[in-house]
Amino acid sequence: MLLTSQKRRGASGLLLPLIAYGLPLFFIVAPFAGFLLYSSFRVEAGVMHYDLTLFNYRRFFVDAIFIPVMLKTCLLCLGVALLTVLFGYPVAFLLASLRGRLRYALLILVLVPLLMSYVIKIYAIRNILGGNGLLNKALLWLGLIDEPLKFFVFNLNAVLLALTVLLIPFAVLPIFLSLERIPRNLLEASVDLGASRLQTFARIILPMSLPGVISALTFVFVLAIGDFLTPQMVGGQSGFTFGRIIYSQFGTAFNWPFGAALSAILALVVIPVIALGASFDRSRSRA
Amino acid sequence: MPTKLTRRVMLGLALAAPMLLAGTVQSDAKELRVLAWQGYADDDWVKEFETESGATVKVVFIGTDDEIWAKIKGSEGQDFDLFAVNTAQLQRYIDAGLTTAYDLDKLPNQKEVLERFRDLSKVEGVMRDGKVYAIPYAFDSIGIIYDKDKVNPPPDTMDVLWDSKYQGKVLAYDNGEHNFSFTALTLGIADPFHLSADDMVKVKDKLIALKANVLSFYTTPDEALQLYKDNDVALIWANYGQQQVKAMLDAGANIGYVNAKEGALAWLDTWAMTSGVQDKDLAEAWVNFVIQKKISQQLSERTGFGNSAVETGSAGAGDKLVWLQFVEDPTKRSDLWNEIKTAP
Numbered sequence: 218m219l220l221t222s223q224k225r226r227g228a229s230g231l232l233l234p235l236i237a238y239g240l241p242l243f244f245i246v247a248p249f250a251g252f253l254l255y256s257s258f259r260v261e262a263g264v265m266h267y268d269l270t271l272f273n274y275r276r277f278f279v280d281a282i283f284i285p286v287m288l289k290t291c292l293l294c295l296g297v298a299l300l301t302v303l304f305g306y307p308v309a310f311l312l313a314s315l316r317g318r319l320r321y322a323l324l325i326l327v328l329v330p331l332l333m334s335y336v337i338k339i340y341a342i343r344n345i346l347g348g349n350g351l352l353n354k355a356l357l358w359l360g361l362i363d364e365p366l367k368f369f370v371f372n373l374n375a376v377l378l379a380l381t382v383l384l385i386p387f388a389v390l391p392i393f394l395s396l397e398r399i400p401r402n403l404l405e406a407s408v409d410l411g412a413s414r415l416q417t418f419a420r421i422i423l424p425m426s427l428p429g430v431i432s433a434l435t436f437v438f439v440l441a442i443g444d445f446l447t448p449q450m451v452g453g454q455s456g457f458t459f460g461r462i463i464y465s466q467f468g469t470a471f472n473w474p475f476g477a478a479l480s481a482i483l484a485l486v487v488i489p490v491i492a493l494g495a496s497f498d499r500s501r502s503r504a
Numbered sequence: 505m506p507t508k509l510t511r512r513v514m515l516g517l518a519l520a521a522p523m524l525l526a527g528t529v530q531s532d533a534k535e536l537r538v539l540a541w542q543g544y545a546d547d548d549w550v551k552e553f554e555t556e557s558g559a560t561v562k563v564v565f566i567g568t569d570d571e572i573w574a575k576i577k578g579s580e581g582q583d584f585d586l587f588a589v590n591t592a593q594l595q596r597y598i599d600a601g602l603t604t605a606y607d608l609d610k611l612p613n614q615k616e617v618l619e620r621f622r623d624l625s626k627v628e629g630v631m632r633d634g635k636v637y638a639i640p641y642a643f644d645s646i647g648i649i650y651d652k653d654k655v656n657p658p659p660d661t662m663d664v665l666w667d668s669k670y671q672g673k674v675l676a677y678d679n680g681e682h683n684f685s686f687t688a689l690t691l692g693i694a695d696p697f698h699l700s701a702d703d704m705v706k707v708k709d710k711l712i713a714l715k716a717n718v719l720s721f722y723t724t725p726d727e728a729l730q731l732y733k734d735n736d737v738a739l740i741w742a743n744y745g746q747q748q749v750k751a752m753l754d755a756g757a758n759i760g761y762v763n764a765k766e767g768a769l770a771w772l773d774t775w776a777m778t779s780g781v782q783d784k785d786l787a788e789a790w791v792n793f794v795i796q797k798k799i800s801q802q803l804s805e806r807t808g809f810g811n812s813a814v815e816t817g818s819a820g821a822g823d824k825l826v827w828l829q830f831v832e833d834p835t836k837r838s839d840l841w842n843e844i845k846t847a848p
Contacts, residue, residue, distance in 0.1 A: 263835055282846045340730060347734030365736065367672060371720045449678070450727075453720040457845045470838030 256477035265474070273478030283462070283479070290459040291486065293377060294441040298388075298434045300381040305388030305433060310422075312389070313396035327389050335383070339450045342379045346370040346451070371453025379451045380441050387440060388433035395429025396422070428497050435494030439487050459483065534559035536786050539566060539575060539587040541773070543807040544642065545794070553793050559786055569593050576602055581778035585787045588641065591629035591772045592829050598632050604777040605635035610788035613795045613813070614639060619821065621812040628827045630774060638774035639791050640812040642803060644745035645770040645819050646682070647763040649752065654738040662690040662764040665739055666710075671717050673738040675728055678721035680841025681834055682743065682769065687711050689766045689826060696769075697829040708840050712847045721845075725751050732757065745770075746808045746818050761817060767824040773809075 257269045277283045312324050330338065345351045346369050353365040369375055399422060407417040445460030452458070463483065466476030536559050538545055545563045554561055566572050569590070576587055581602045589597065597603050608614060608624075615622065621640045624630050630638040650659055654673070665674055677683065687707045688696035699707065719735060722728040725744045729751055731737060742748045742761065749761050775791045777784065793799065800813035810818030819825055831837060 260835055262833055282843050286846050343730065344734055347731075348736045350734050370735075449721075449723070451720075454715045454718045454845070457842075461845070462842055465838055465842055470835045472835050472838070 252477050253481060255474050256481050258474040260472045260474055263471070273475045274482070276475065277479065277482055283459075286457065286462060287459050287482075287486070289373075290442060293373065293458065294380075294438050296377055297380045297384060297441045298438040300377070301385050301388035301437045302392070302430055302433050304381070305385050306392055306430070308385075309389045309392035309396055309429075312393050324393065328386050330383075331386050335446065336450075338383055339379060339447060342382060343370070343451055346375060346378070370451065371456070373452065373456045375451040375453070376448050376456040376458070379447050380444065383447065384437045384440055387436045391432035391436065392426060392429040395426040395432075399425045431494050431497040435490050438490055442483065442487060534783060534786055536561045536586070536783070536790055537584045538563045538790070539572060539584045540564075541566060541588050543803070543809075544588050544773070546802075546806070549794065549799055549802075553790060556793070557786065557789055559783075561790070573597075576778060580780065582780035584778050585781045585783065586775055586777055586790060588773055589638070589776050591627075591638065591774060591827050594629060594638050594774060594776060595830075597776060598637050602779050603637045604779055604781050604784065605637055606639060606777065606788060606791075607784075608636060610785065611639065611792045611795070613792045616797065617795060617812045618815065620819075620825070627772070629772075629829070638776045639795065640772055640774050641795065642807070642809045642811055643770055643772040643818060643825070644747075644809050645763050645768040645823070645825055646686070646745055647742055647761050647768045649740040649742045649749060649759050649761055651738050652758045652760050654736075658760055658762055659739070660762065660765050662686065662766050664764075665741065666714060666717060668717070670738045672719050673736055674714075674717045674719060675731055675737055675740040676714065676718045676721050677741055677743040678723050679743070680837040680839075680844075681831055683711060683841065684837050685826075685828075685831065686741070686769055687714070689769070690764075692766070696826065698832045704836075704840065708844060711841075711844045715844070715847070729755060729757075746810070746816070749817065750808050763819055763823040763825065765824070767826045768819070769828055770819070770825040772827050 254269075256273055257271065259266045259268065259270055259272045308327060312320055312327070315323065343350070347353070348365045348367060348370065350370070352369075353362075356362045357365065369378055403421055403425075404417060407421050412420065443460060445458070445464040448456045448458040448461050449464075452461075459479070463476050463479045466472045466479065470476075534557070538561060540563060542565050545561075550561045550563060553559075564575075564584070566575065572587055572589055572593070573596075575583060576597065577600065594603075614624075617640070621627060624636050624640075627640055630636060630640065648659060648662070648664070650664075652658075655664070655670075664670070665676075684699065684704075684707050685696040687710050688699060688703060691703075691706060691710060693699065693703050693707075719737060720731055722731060725748045728740055728742075728744075728748060732740065732752065733755070740748070746761075749759070752759050775794070777787050781787050794803075795812055797813045800811035803809065804811045804814065804816045810816045815821060
């Protein structure tokens with residue numbers, strides 16, 4: 218085997234690097250470069266100008282609407298990330314503490330929603346939360362409220378809630394994996410040395426699952442900040458996010474350069490978050 | 505390949521036309537090439553017209569406005585005799601010299617159409633320099649859908665959307681361009697498609713005020729229907745007109761539809777003749793054929809759109825319709841719409 222591969226080195230030696238570098242170059246780097254190039258063009262009065270400027274980037278800082286929306290969106294997505302971890306951690310913990318077949322059967326059950334269409338899930342959530350929705354009907358029937366609550370639909374709360382529900386599987390998975398990797402003998406040692414269950418959790422399990430928690434936070438934050446569908450569907454008149462602004466540049470506004478610039482700015486926000494997550498992972502594997 | 509062959513045959517026929525006109529016209533030689541939207545040239549109508557005229561009709565269906573432009577401009581009008589186009593889009597075809605004016609004497613049925621379409625000089629966009637370049641065919645208005653149980657008496661003004669009685673019970677459409685136009689009409693601005701900077705500000709403030717009443721902005725008819733079912737909705741700005749009305753009635757909703765007195769935005773599709781029309785008489789015969797009452801009635805029954813010959817739910821006889829035009833600056837309107845949506 219080794220011998221033949223050496224013999225053929227001439228041909229495959231060229232082909233393999235070509236594929237290895239060529240594909241990402243062609244499918245990732247080139248489109249991204251084109252995209253950055255686009256962001257330096259400019260649309261004025263419906264006409265595209267192909268000159269290289271920072272016009273679009275300047276506009277983001279000069280126009281009063283963009284930075285507040287960006288901050289609001291970041292805060293929202295941070296909230297979503299924290300909530301998914303808050304709800305996802307106990308689920309992951311339960312799964313990790315199970316044994317054998319049941320553990321993976323339940324894990325698959327948690328992940329099943331990922332196989333369903335995103336839009337259908339949002340429709341379902343809207344159906345539950347709506348003024349005449351399931352939740353309100355149930356509360357009315359129980360006599361807990363006199364008229365339908367509007368507090369959790371068609372506003373920012375609804376976006377927060379919907380994104381949390383939609384993205385929980387992305388929090389459960391990394392946390393579960395980090396919990397699963399904790400060697401059982403460490404836990405046994407902890408018990409043997411007289412630690413209570415709570416002490417074992419606080420001193421051993423929680424610190425060792427922290428990289429999973431950080432991964433979950435980054436995953437969810439990045440997915441949430443790029444979402445433009447959920448705010449449209451459940452945000453009503455107040456749940457407007459940065460993703461919606463980008464989306465609108467490619468639709469009716471037909472201002473692709475500005476949309477590209479806004480996306481590049483969003484990437485600048487997202488990349489440090491991903492880097493943060495990655496650095497945690499590295500520091501853990503070194504330790 | 506076959507198209508190329510026919511084109512060559514047709515070219516030959518066109519050259520021989522004077523001779524053919526002098527003698528008896530061979531019935532199988534005539535061909536009409538039609539570019540239309542689905543539902544505008546159904547098979548049974550085509551068959552009937554073919555029997556009546558002795559010509560063969562070749563229909564090509566299109567899916568977008570851009571596709572029409574690509575096909576008509578791409579062949580400089582040579583590949584088709586007739587095409588269906590809305591009045592806003594029509595202007596650039598006339599500008600580019602891709603259309604041929606009609607001879608109204610060849611269209612007796614045009615005298616029988618609804619009042620609002622009879623005098624073509626009063627239909628914005630179909631005439632240029634005293635010549636008729638398009639014949640109205642199908643239309644739909646963008647009116648207001650109201651829940652009959654919640655809005656009584658029926659509304660007659662667009663101001664109802666701003667009425668604090670309906671706070672949180674209004675569904676609006678998520679599109680800056682149209683929202684600016686209809687709000688301009690509500691404010692009594694004469695030309696809602698070309699707003700001055702001052703008017704833009706006025707309209708923007710008015711739309712920010714509308715937000716207080718809006719439950720959500722929708723984008724598709726299905727979405728609006730689901731929102732209506734799951735929430736307490738009284739009024740819907742019906743971007744999809746009769747299509748939306750039908751979907752809601754089918755779902756058992758107790759609703760009505762009105763075009764407000766300020767005027768309702770509406771689109772109007774027409775038949776235009778290309779500059780490359782080969783048999784003008786035949787093309788005019790087709791248009792005359794499809795604007796007859798029977799076909800128009802069927803058009804509305806099958807598509808749900810209004811037609812030019814018979815009254816339908818799209819508009820009452822007295823309703824004021826404002827045919828859509830291109831707006832002064834769609835990008836600007838979209839930017840302002842974002843500002844409106846971020847406003848507190």
